[in-house]
Structure formats: structure tokens, C-alpha cells
Amino acid sequence: MTVLLYNHIRSDFVDFTHYAFAEVMMTVQRQAQFSLEALRPLLESNGWDVSLGETLEANLHDATGKYRLVVGRDGRIYLRRTSLAAKPQGKMIQKAGRSYAVQTESLFITDIATMLNSVDEFDKVLSEMMTLARHSPEARPR
DSSP states (O other), rough: OOOOEEEESSOOOOOOGGGOHHHHHHHOOOOOOOOOOGGGGHHHHHTEEEEEEEEOOOOETTEEEEEEEEEEEEEEEEEEEEEEESSOEEEEEEEETEEEEEEOEEEEEEEEEEEOOGGGGHHHHHHHHHHHHOOOGGSSSO
């Protein structure tokens, strides 16, 4: 199993489904078709909000961050963790007699991608990906 861990700091959100780094790093063609429907109960029982279509997409929010999971029928699995790098900074600005509330946030984003060999290993692989995302040095609060 190949795991790709990628960290960067962003001040805005980029839609994970359009993220190209994992596509470039994982060019293995798969013949198998995974039953994504079988993964739904496991995720929902652990607090994930799940939607099924051409891919399984799931979201989880907890005290350690916001997680986005995408699983393809070919076995590709992507996890993105977004967390605050520092406390949000807010201030009020007066312009032309109007008040504006302005808030700035710095985010850590950790992306992880790998390939499943079978649906049976999903639980273990997701657990390993969550551990990597939560314990990445760049993703720890300062």
C-alpha cells in the first residue's frame, strides 16, 4: 500500500475532489469495482455524513478538525483534514459610515491518498489515514 501525505497551509478552501496531486501520484489502473454501499453503514455509525453517487463522499467535524473523505469505485481513497493553524483574528472596520466585521483565519490542510486492495481493509486503512492526519507535525496546534 502506498500512502501519500501532503501538507500545506491555506487561507482559503479548495474543493478536494478537484485536487490533482493524488491523481498524478497514483496512476495504477484498477479493474475491480468496489461496493461503496457497503461502506456507508460503517461511516454513518462513526458520525460521518455520507452521500453516494459515482463516488462515496463523507464529511466529519470534530474537535480536531474538519474531515472530507472521497472513495472511488476503483479503490482510490482520499482524506483531507482542515484545522485552524491559529485563533481567528477579528476586527471592526469603519468605511464611509458603515461598520464591517472582518475575520481572518489561517488553516492547516493535510491531504492523504492511497489505494484499497479490497473493501475488507477499508476500516483499517481509514483508521491509519485518520491517525496520519491527526498526528502530522504540521497539523498540530501551535
